Amino acid sequence: MKRRSLLGAAAALCAALSVSLPAFAQTKIKVAAIYTVPVEQQWVSRIHKALNAAKDRGEIEYVFSEKVANADYERVMREYAEKGNTFIVGESFAVEAAARKVAKQYPKISFLMGSSGKPQAPNFSVFDNYIQEPAYLSGMIAGAMTKSNKIGMVGGYPIPEVNRLMHGFMAGAKETNPKVEFYVTFIGSWFDPPKAKEAALAQIAKGADVMYAERFGVSDAAKEKGVLAIGNVINTQKDYPDTVVASALWNMEPTIDTALKAVKAGTFKAEDYGHYSMMKHKGSELAPLGTFEAKVPANIKKAVADKQAAILSGKFTVKVNDAEPKSTAK
Amino acid sequence: MNEILLLLADVDFWVAVLRIATPLIFGTLGVLLCERAGVLNLGIEGIMVAGAFTGWLTVYLGGSLWLGVCIAALTGALFGMLHSLLVVRLPLSQHVAGLGITLFATSLSYYTYRVTFPKVESPPKIESFAEMNWLPIPILSQQTPLTLLALALVPTIGYVLYRTPLGLALRAVGENPQAVESQGIDVMRLRTGAIVAGSALMGVGGAFLTLAAFNSFFFNMVNGRGWICVALIVFASWRPGKALFGAILFAFFDAAQLRLQQSGGGALPYQLYLMLPYVLSILALVLVARKAAYPQALMQPYVKGAR
Numbered sequence: 001m002k003r004r005s006l007l008g009a010a011a012a013l014c015a016a017l018s019v020s021l022p023a024f025a026q027t028k029i030k031v032a033a034i035y036t037v038p039v040e041q042q043w044v045s046r047i048h049k050a051l052n053a054a055k056d057r058g059e060i061e062y063v064f065s066e067k068v069a070n071a072d073y074e075r076v077m078r079e080y081a082e083k084g085n086t087f088i089v090g091e092s093f094a095v096e097a098a099a100r101k102v103a104k105q106y107p108k109i110s111f112l113m114g115s116s117g118k119p120q121a122p123n124f125s126v127f128d129n130y131i132q133e134p135a136y137l138s139g140m141i142a143g144a145m146t147k148s149n150k151i152g153m154v155g156g157y158p159i160p161e162v163n164r165l166m167h168g169f170m171a172g173a174k175e176t177n178p179k180v181e182f183y184v185t186f187i188g189s190w191f192d193p194p195k196a197k198e199a200a201l202a203q204i205a206k207g208a209d210v211m212y213a214e215r216f217g218v219s220d221a222a223k224e225k226g227v228l229a230i231g232n233v234i235n236t237q238k239d240y241p242d243t244v245v246a247s248a249l250w251n252m253e254p255t256i257d258t259a260l261k262a263v264k265a266g267t268f269k270a271e272d273y274g275h276y277s278m279m280k281h282k283g284s285e286l287a288p289l290g291t292f293e294a295k296v297p298a299n300i301k302k303a304v305a306d307k308q309a310a311i312l313s314g315k316f317t318v319k320v321n322d323a324e325p326k327s328t329a330k
Numbered sequence: 331m332n333e334i335l336l337l338l339a340d341v342d343f344w345v346a347v348l349r350i351a352t353p354l355i356f357g358t359l360g361v362l363l364c365e366r367a368g369v370l371n372l373g374i375e376g377i378m379v380a381g382a383f384t385g386w387l388t389v390y391l392g393g394s395l396w397l398g399v400c401i402a403a404l405t406g407a408l409f410g411m412l413h414s415l416l417v418v419r420l421p422l423s424q425h426v427a428g429l430g431i432t433l434f435a436t437s438l439s440y441y442t443y444r445v446t447f448p449k450v451e452s453p454p455k456i457e458s459f460a461e462m463n464w465l466p467i468p469i470l471s472q473q474t475p476l477t478l479l480a481l482a483l484v485p486t487i488g489y490v491l492y493r494t495p496l497g498l499a500l501r502a503v504g505e506n507p508q509a510v511e512s513q514g515i516d517v518m519r520l521r522t523g524a525i526v527a528g529s530a531l532m533g534v535g536g537a538f539l540t541l542a543a544f545n546s547f548f549f550n551m552v553n554g555r556g557w558i559c560v561a562l563i564v565f566a567s568w569r570p571g572k573a574l575f576g577a578i579l580f581a582f583f584d585a586a587q588l589r590l591q592q593s594g595g596g597a598l599p600y601q602l603y604l605m606l607p608y609v610l611s612i613l614a615l616v617l618v619a620r621k622a623a624y625p626q627a628l629m630q631p632y633v634k635g636a637r
Contacts (some may be wrong), residue, residue, distance in 0.1 A: 038440075038549045040453050049451070067440070067549060152592075158600070183592040188604040191550040194543035198346055202588045205342040216452075217544060234452065324600075330593050 029263055031055075032080035033064040034073065034090040037190060042216075042233040043129065043161070043250075047089060047114075050252035054260060060087075074098040081106045087263045089256070090114065092126075093159070100124055110268040112259050116160050119270035127255050127273040129161055129233070131284035132168030133311050134248035136318045137304050138230045138286060139172025141246045143180050144300040145228055146173075146210045150329050152183045152203030153212040156190045160322035162214060165232060165248065167321035169212055176300060181329035183208055193217030201225065206329070210245075219243055235287040245296065247287040254281045279311055333590065343585055345472045349543060351581035352473075353378070355480040356535030357559030358566065358573040359487055360406075363528030366491065366568055367521045368504035368627040369417055372428025374532045375556030376435030377409045381533030383439040386540035386547040387446070389456045398541055399476070399534055406533020407526045409435050414522040421631030432556075440549055453546040474542040476534070481574075483531070488570040500524055504625035507632040517632045532556070558611075565615045567622040579614065583607035 031051060035041075039048045048064065055062040063085070068076050073095045080088055081102065091114035092099035103111045103124040115126040142151055151173060155162050166184070173180045183206065185199040196217030203211070204225045211222045211229045219236055222229040223243040231237065231247025255276040262268040277283035286308065289296055310316035337343045357374055364371040371377075385402030389395055409431055416427040447454065459474035470478065491497040499520055503510045507517045535555075540547050558580060565579075566572035584607040591603035 038444075040450060040548075042452075045451055185588060185592045186600045186604070187588075188601070189550075189553055191548045192553045193546070193548055193551060194539050195553070197544060198350060198585070199588045199592070201342070201346060202585070203592055205340070206589075206593065216546075216548065220544065236452065239452075239455065327592055327594060 028058070029060045029087050029260060030085040031060045031062050031087045031089065031260075032083070032085040033062070034068050034076050034080065034088070035064065035066045036068055036070060036073065036091060036094070037066065039064070039066050041190065043114075044091070045234060046129075046250045046252045047256070050256040051089065053253060054256060059260060070094045074102055077102045081109050086110065087112070087260070087268075092117075093161075110259070110263050112255075112273065119272050121270040123268065123270060125259065125268070125271045125273055127252075127277065129250050129284075130164070130274050130277040130320070131233070131248050131250045132164050132318045132320055133279045134284045134286040135165040135168035135232070136172035136311075137308060138232075138246045138248045139169035139174075140176045140304050140307065141172075141289075141296055141300060142169070142210045142212070142228075142230050143173035143175065143177035144297060145245055146177065146180060148207045148209045149177065149179045150181050150183065150203075150206070150208045151210045151212060152200060152208030152218075153185070153214065153325070154196050154199045154203070154218045155184070155186050155214040156196075157188065158186055158324035163322050163324055164320050166212065166214070166325045167323070168318050169230070169248075170325065171319065176303065182325070182327060183329050184325050184327045187215070190215075193220070197221045208329075213244070231287065237287065237290050241291045245292045246289055249285050249287050250277060251283050251285065252277075254283045279308070280314075333593070334586070337586060337589060341469060343589065344469045346585040346588075347578060347581045348469060348473055348477055349581075350584050351577040352477045352480050353535040353538045353543070353555055354559055354562060354577035354580060355484070355574055356531050356538065357556055358562045358577050359480075359483055359570065360528040360531035360535065361559050361563045362487070362566070362568055362570060362573055363500075363524045363531065365563060365628055366504045366625055367500055367524030367528075368507065368625055368630060368632075369414070369521055369525055370424040370428060370629050371410075371413055371525060371528060371532075372425060372560065373409055373413050373431030373435065373529065374428075374559055375552060375554070376432030376439075377406050377529050377532040378536030378539075378552045378556045380405050380409060380435040380439045381536030382540045382552060383443060383536075383547050385533070385537030386456060387442075389541065390454060395457075395459055395541055399537055402533040402537030402541075403530040404533070406529040406531065406536075409533075410526040410529025411522070413529065414525040417631065418518055418521045418525070421633060424629050424631075443547065443549075453548055455546045456541075458540075458545040459542040474538075476538045476542045479534075480538075484570050484574045491570065501625075503632075504627050507627055507630075511632075511634070517634075521632070532559075535559075561611065561615065564619050564622055565611070567618070568625060576611075576614075580607055580611050583610045 035044045054060045087110045089112045111124045119125050183203040187195045193216045196215040200218040200221035209227045211218050213219045213229045219229040219240045228245050229243050231244045233250045235247045237244040255273045381402035384405040385398040388398040388401040416422050417424045461472050465471040503520050562576040565576040587603040587606040
């Protein structure tokens with residue numbers, strides 16, 4: 001008796017679900033994200049934030065896996081594809097071949113992947129952090145703020161996503177201060193703040209007085225030694241109010257929202273979403289100077305504002321240079 | 331060459347060397363205690379992660395810094411207890427159990443971290459140990475108290491190991507456990523004690539990263555430091571003084587490569603600089619380890635009454 005009632009309840013539940021599920025799916029897109037690093041990592045945190053915002057607006061159902069090893073990436077992609085997600089976001093830098101193969105096998109699912117490669121028809125779109133424009137602007141400020149004419153830069157690995165920002169930053173610094181020189185150190189890890197801090201301290205000891213904070217740990221060294229820092233991808237000024245002068249921010253919202261609209265309308269196709277990370281689409285911006293509003297010279301602020309206008313109007317283009325940056329200071 | 335000579339005269343450089351060496355000193359001393367008792371503890375990498383996490387979490391939740399250090403030691407001790415249960419009591423493979431503990435401790439820390447902090451945009455910070463500016467000794471005054479503790483542990487462990495009956499028994503149990511048993515000393519308990527104490531030190535080594543070298547917990551932040559300790563102990567021939575020397579030597583190369591890399595002007599690929607401490611350490615290991623005498627009973631489980 002009991003068993004029968006249980007079965008009945010289960011059947012009723014199934015029926016209820018099968019009725020409600022399609023109705024539900026029409027209103028909300030099922031989105032899955034697969035990250036190779038934890039969601040606190042600067043880069044991924046921006047994607048996570050944009051997707052969470054869409055979830056909070058009630059547009060999507062959002063699930064994610066973080067810290068997925070490259071060897072597991074393909075399997076996790078398939079799992080999400082099989083579970084009925086219609087839009088999969090991730091980063092395929094280290095797993096291009098596998099990710100593209102999976103996308104081919106699930107032509108009805110839309111894929112939007114961080115990638116240095118080209119989109120793949122019909123359903124594999126790519127994006128990347130093209131935020132060299134605000135990096136250039138933050139460089140202009142850095143060049144004006146350094147007194148020793150030495151700027152320190154500590155990075156994880158010299159991959160294109162890091163290099164293009166560093167080059168944009170360096171070009172900007174040279175515009176306001178042709179005498180400026182750079183120290184460049186790579187620490188060979190994305191997650192070793194103590195080591196990044198050591199590298200930064202070593203540069204400060206050699207005279208760098210503005211630090212380009214590509215990694216966590218660099219701003220801490222700057223704060224400890226009383227020098228300045230420039231933020232990257234995220235705004236950390238609230239943690240270092242007397243240290244972080246300016247930050248080049250990456251906003252993933254334009255990319256994600258455009259893609260979501262296309263998925264919803266059924267018009268999603270293989271495209272390069274890279275330009276949605278540019279300033280024109282509000283995909284990147286120079287963070288408000290905040291605590292340094294009064295400390296940055298007025299003529300520099302004006303030069304930055306003019307340059308920003310030139311970028312937005314298309315009169316000035318920041319060169320994308322993906323080559324590995326090298327130290328110029330001795 | 332000139333560059334290197336300049337480095338040697340630079341106080342900041344030596345400050346950095348000692349700072350980089352500190353977690354390695356704790357870790358290597360921890361490995362030393364375990365291996366001197368005849369047990370390999372490859373759980374070190376995970377135990378350091380767990381210590382880094384629990385120590386940091388304690389302070390984040392309002393505990394004092396020293397309480398954080400104690401909790402990190404306790405965490406290490408608990409994993410040490412688990413390891414000794416597996417390899418001393420049961421006697422399972424020490425390699426497998428150790429690696430298992432590394433995987434378990436690492437994943438458990440990450441899992442607990444994510445459950446505790448499901449929605450953070452950047453890792454939360456604490457107020458970490460301050461430098462000991464009151465100390466009138468040049469390089470030490472720019473270190474945190476944990477570095478002082480690490481340095482003080484070296485002679486302490488040396489004294490216990492070579493000048494006390496406990497130390498004699500501990501060294502003997504790593505060479506010839508039967509002989510220790512014949513003296514009426516419990517081999518199991520002695521080994522368990524050594525592993526627990528050694529693992530506690532590893533936990534503190536991890537906590538140095540989150541309580542002194544930095545002020546927040548990151549996934550992967552131990553970044554292989556535990557494995558380096560496992561190699562350093564061979565270099566040190568299982569002696570505390572040499573363990574200190576080995577840790578400082580590695581840190582010396584690491585601090586040097588960061589400085590040479592930044593002013594190298596890109597003449598050499600940066601990877602070569604990053605390799606430097608490892609390559610030179612391997613070189614040193616080759617030169618020194620030929621004379622190294624392994625504890626004779628290392629990795630040999632002791633089963634009472636077995637012949």
